[in-house]
Amino acid sequence: MIGQVIINGLLNGFVYALVAVGLTLTWGVMDIINFAHGEFLLWGMYGAFWIWALVGLDPLISLPIVVVLIFGLGVLTYLIVIRRVLNAQGLTALLATFGLSMVLKNLTQFFWTANYKNVTTPLVGSKSIKIAGLFIRQDYLVAAVGALLLTFAVMVFIDKTKTGVAIKATSMNKAAAQLMGIDTGKIFAITFGLSGACVGAAASLMASFTPIYPEACALYSTLAFVIVALGGFGNIKGALYAGVLIGIVESVGGYLIGTSFKYLVVFLIYLVVIQIRPRGLFGW
Amino acid sequence: MVEILKKYRPALVLLLLFILIPITIGRTTDVHNVIIYILIYAMVGEAWNLISGFTGQTSFGHAAYFGIGAYTSTVLLEYYHITPWIGMLVGGVIAAALAFVVYFNMFKLKGHYFAIATLCVAEIMKTIFSKWTWVGAGDGIALTPITGLIPGVGKSAVAKLAWLSLDVRNRLPFLYTTLAMFVLVFIICAALENSRIGFYWKAIRESHEVAESIGINPRNYKLLAMCISAFIAAIGGTFFAQFFKYIDAITVFPMSVSMIFVLVTVLGGLGNVYGPIIGAVIYYSLDLIMRRLTGGSGSGLDQIVFGALIVLVTCTEPRGIMGIVERIQEKLHGKKKGGEA
Numbered sequence: 001m002i003g004q005v006i007i008n009g010l011l012n013g014f015v016y017a018l019v020a021v022g023l024t025l026t027w028g029v030m031d032i033i034n035f036a037h038g039e040f041l042l043w044g045m046y047g048a049f050w051i052w053a054l055v056g057l058d059p060l061i062s063l064p065i066v067v068v069l070i071f072g073l074g075v076l077t078y079l080i081v082i083r084r085v086l087n088a089q090g091l092t093a094l095l096a097t098f099g100l101s102m103v104l105k106n107l108t109q110f111f112w113t114a115n116y117k118n119v120t121t122p123l124v125g126s127k128s129i130k131i132a133g134l135f136i137r138q139d140y141l142v143a144a145v146g147a148l149l150l151t152f153a154v155m156v157f158i159d160k161t162k163t164g165v166a167i168k169a170t171s172m173n174k175a176a177a178q179l180m181g182i183d184t185g186k187i188f189a190i191t192f193g194l195s196g197a198c199v200g201a202a203a204s205l206m207a208s209f210t211p212i213y214p215e216a217c218a219l220y221s222t223l224a225f226v227i228v229a230l231g232g233f234g235n236i237k238g239a240l241y242a243g244v245l246i247g248i249v250e251s252v253g254g255y256l257i258g259t260s261f262k263y264l265v266v267f268l269i270y271l272v273v274i275q276i277r278p279r280g281l282f283g284w
Numbered sequence: 285m286v287e288i289l290k291k292y293r294p295a296l297v298l299l300l301l302f303i304l305i306p307i308t309i310g311r312t313t314d315v316h317n318v319i320i321y322i323l324i325y326a327m328v329g330e331a332w333n334l335i336s337g338f339t340g341q342t343s344f345g346h347a348a349y350f351g352i353g354a355y356t357s358t359v360l361l362e363y364y365h366i367t368p369w370i371g372m373l374v375g376g377v378i379a380a381a382l383a384f385v386v387y388f389n390m391f392k393l394k395g396h397y398f399a400i401a402t403l404c405v406a407e408i409m410k411t412i413f414s415k416w417t418w419v420g421a422g423d424g425i426a427l428t429p430i431t432g433l434i435p436g437v438g439k440s441a442v443a444k445l446a447w448l449s450l451d452v453r454n455r456l457p458f459l460y461t462t463l464a465m466f467v468l469v470f471i472i473c474a475a476l477e478n479s480r481i482g483f484y485w486k487a488i489r490e491s492h493e494v495a496e497s498i499g500i501n502p503r504n505y506k507l508l509a510m511c512i513s514a515f516i517a518a519i520g521g522t523f524f525a526q527f528f529k530y531i532d533a534i535t536v537f538p539m540s541v542s543m544i545f546v547l548v549t550v551l552g553g554l555g556n557v558y559g560p561i562i563g564a565v566i567y568y569s570l571d572l573i574m575r576r577l578t579g580g581s582g583s584g585l586d587q588i589v590f591g592a593l594i595v596l597v598t599c600t601e602p603r604g605i606m607g608i609v610e611r612i613q614e615k616l617h618g619k620k621k622g623g624e625a
Contacts, residue, residue: 033396081595088602091342095550096598098543102591106584214584222407222539229400264411267404274401278393 005255006248007134011144013247015202018147019220020227020239021154022198028234029171029191032082035097038221039104040196044070044203045212046108049117052207058123059207060142067200074196078189086188109214122208143205150201151240154194158236167191171234226270232280242281245269295470298561302463306456316455318572322564323462324523325548329560330466330473331516332545337555338482339509340489341391345402346545348409349379349514351536353521355413358425358531372522379518380511391506403539410537424532427525462523466561469516474557476512485509489555517545551594553606562605 023037047066048059059066081100085093124142128135158164169177170187178184210216227246231238246266253265273281289296302323306316328350336342356378357371366374386405393401414422476482487495488502495502525531535541545560552563570593574586601607 027396033399081599084599085602088598089554091336091546091550091554092598092602092604095547095604096595098547099591099594099598102587103595104591106587106591109584110588222403225400225403229397233396260415261411264408267407267411270404271401271408274393274397275389278397280397 002252002255004134005251007136008140009248009251010244011136011140011247012251013244014144014147014151015206015243016220016223016227016247017240017243018151018198018202018205020224020231020243021151021236022195022202023221023224024228024231024234024236024239025154025167025191025195025198027228029167030082030086030188032086033094033097033225034195035094035221036077036101036104037195037199037224038217039101040070040073041199041203041217041220042108042212042214043073043104044200045207045210045216046112046117047200048204048207049119049212052119059119059204060123060146063146063201063204066204067197070196070200070203071193072196075189075193077196078192082188082192083185105214114214117212119208124208126209139209143209146205147202150198151236154198155236155240157194163187163190167194223266226266230270230273230280232282235280235282238280238282245281292474294558295474299463299467303460306459313455314572316459318568320455320459320462320527322561322568323459323466324520324527325544325568326561326564327462327466327469327523328517328520328545329549329552329564330469330557331513331520333549333555333557333560334473334476334485334516335506335509335513336546337549337559338477338489339485339506341506341510342395342399342546343402343510343513344399344539344542344546345404345406346513346517347537347539347541348402348406349383349517350521350524350541350545351406351409351413351531351533352379352382353518354525354531354536355419355425355521356518357522358427358525359419362425362428368522368526372519375518375522376515379514379521383510383514384507387507387510391503403542406537406539406542410533413537414533420532422532424530424535427529458527462527465519465523469519470557470561472516477557481505481508486555547594551597551604553604556606559604559606562609566605 019037019041022040023034026032026034026037044066047069048062051057051062051065052059055062057065077100081096082093085096122139124139126137126139128137129141130136158168166177166182166187167190169180169182170184170191174184177187223246227242228239230246231240231242246269249269250262250266254262257265302319306319310316310319328346331349332343332346353372353375356375357368360366360371360374361368390398390401413419419425484495484500484505487498487500488505492502521536524536528535548563548567549560550563551567552559552561570590571586574590578585578589597605597608601611603610
């Protein structure tokens with residue numbers, strides 16, 4: 001039984017991780033708390049839903065389209081809003097992203113009402129397969145594996161490509177990166193786009209089994225904040241491990257002391273870990 | 285005395301407006317409600333400003349204290365028939381005690397790590413209170429009208445009791461009571477800002493290391509700021525409960541409530557004692573106007589326009605509304621004041 005609980009948490013955790021990786025990119029590189037991150041996820045889900053409803057493409061197949069769309073949304077957000085508040089004092093940037101989240105969330109309500117939307121004929125159904133005595137839902141499995149692969153893809157991109165290294169350099173020292181000839185403005189735009197691409201992908205992976213409505217992503221964004229901090233800001237590997245950890249903690253905690261208290265355990269874990277590791281599990 | 289009055293002239297003008305508007309141009313229930321909300325949220329905004337604006341420790345979890353204030357006074361009133369005037373003080377002490385215990389060892393966290401910790405504390409409170417049957421669990425607590433609470437009292441006695449219990453039968457007295465409490469909070473915060481403690485707080489905000497090197501213990505002063513802040517936020521919570529007449533964990537503890545305090549203060553001007561009230565006035569007046577223009581919030585159109593306005597303000601004037609005010613002042617005074625800004 002506990003094995004079943006852990007595997008469920010693990011599958012959830014990979015999806016949490018992908019959402020958190022997106023958040024940790026902007027947070028670590030630009031020191032911007034993007035309160036509209038959850039709304040990017042929401043727009044990704046609506047995007048996947050409407051492509052399915054209008055054209056008939058399953059969310060899993062339309063994933064690249066949604067990724068490109070939300071990448072664009074991220075870049076646009078940077079160019080229109082973030083660029084202007086990047087060097088402002090205090091919490092101004094936070095306020096800007098908060099306003100943005102209000103706009104994005106309520107636009108979905110304005111266009112498509114607050115009613116639940118569901119992808120009713122998903123490509124991969126909710127049937128379970130049995131592996132080593134454990135029941136694993138196929139759609140969860142596909143989402144988890146997809147999320148894990150994409151997280152690795154982001155890691156490879158950051159580590160191996162020239163743009164990725166430039167992102168890393170900018171996050172370490174903006175002024176030095178500029179002196180080395182890096183166009184930091186462009187890097188910031190790409191980072192924001194990449195952050196959007198991560199949640200766009202996560203949205204596509206989840207769209208087949210998650211009810212889609214304006215408040216759907218509130219929990220994901222709160223959890224993403226905790227995961228990002230737990231893993232250490234700007235640390236992609238940290239976000240992956242912390243995401244998986246939170247997924248398992250949530251699942252096991254829910255099993256041991258009751259489902260209604262599962263988030264209590266998640267938030268407690270953060271408070272405890274942060275006492276021992278004040279800069280997150282993998283912070284330096 | 286005259287000096288102080290001169291220095292806080294804008295505050296006196298504001299106070300006059302708050303006294304006059306409810307009985308002159310804004311004599312509708314709608315406007316009274318908005319003014320009461322403005323005062324309550326500005327009160328907690330002032331509290332938030334102490335720790336986050338003056339001391340520089342961003343909190344995303346002030347809903348924890350707000351909720352504790354709301355729950356404590358309500359439980360004391362409903363279960364033990366103790367007036368909210370005492371209840372709010374008890375709530376304040378409990379909130380401050382919680383802040384003391386939880387954050388005793390937490391101020392070693394820097395920046396966002398601390399902010400997320402405060403968020404976690406509020407979320408934990410939300411979960412506990414939404415499952416705790418003694419305080420109504422998921423159903424919350426609806427406040428009984430004062431006449432129903434103590435049966436067999438005469439009408440004149442009820443009138444007196446209403447004051448004592450902060451019962452909102454008539455909105456206007458409640459509005460002025462809230463205003464008086466806000467003025468008190470404002471005076472306390474302004475006094476703190478100009479006290480030795482206030483200077484220490486700002487020193488810590490500007491540079492932790494420098495503050496330490498001149499003999500300030502940053503941890504102790506941050507803790508002090510947090511506890512005072514928690515106390516005031518809890519009092520705001522009591523007023524909210526008395527006004528709203530119904531509380532549950534989802535109404536008083538969620539992150540969206542914590543964000544209101546952040547929002548009104550940053551919108552008005554972070555680290556400025558006028559910030560919360562200016563921000564709250566603008567936030568809720570705009571909210572009211574939007575709702576009237578778009579006819580209800582069902583479509584979400586009011587929130588869209590509103591969010592866009594916030595983005596616009598932040599993009600054009602990063603210092604918030606107080607920044608715009610300062611800019612106008614500079615223009616009016618010409619070059620006389622230009623050097624100071």
